[in-house]
Amino acid sequence: MSNIIGERPMSVKLRIMSEIEKVAKEHDQTLAPLTDDLVLIDSGLDSLAFAVLVVRLESELGVDPFTASEELEFPVTLRDFVAAYENAAKSVAA
Numbered sequence: 001m002s003n004i005i006g007e008r009p010m011s012v013k014l015r016i017m018s019e020i021e022k023v024a025k026e027h028d029q030t031l032a033p034l035t036d037d038l039v040l041i042d043s044g045l046d047s048l049a050f051a052v053l054v055v056r057l058e059s060e061l062g063v064d065p066f067t068a069s070e071e072l073e074f075p076v077t078l079r080d081f082v083a084a085y086e087n088a089a090k091s092v093a094a
Contacts, residue, residue: 012061012082012085012086012089013082013086015057015060015061016057016081016082016085017034019053019056019057019060020034020043020045020053021034022056023045023049023052023053023056024044024045024049026052027045027046027048027049027052029044029045029046029049030044031043031044031045032044034078035078036077036078036079036082037077037078037079038077038078039076039077040075040076040077040078040080040081043078054066057085061085061089062089062092063085063088063089063091063092064088065084065085065087065088066084
């Protein structure tokens with residue numbers, strides 16, 4: 001998947017949301033509206049779909065925040081999930 005929209009790179013958040021939508025479609029799952037305050041357990045994705053999502057995001061973004069840090073708390077909302085990837089990506093880039 002290209003990370004370019006026009007001439008601008010996609011943000012981490014947009015890439016995550018795009019992958020969530022793809023995984024949901026591939027697993028025939030109906031997503032709740034993807035808002036920052038969406039509680040992940042209420043998203044419509046089951047545990048297998050989340051596992052697939054994390055593997056895809058590691059491939060796409062080059063980081064897995066859940067294995068990169070022992071201090072990371074499991075995200076509760078979509079905002080938390082995105083922040084975990086954004087922070088992990090910043091750490092790798094630094």
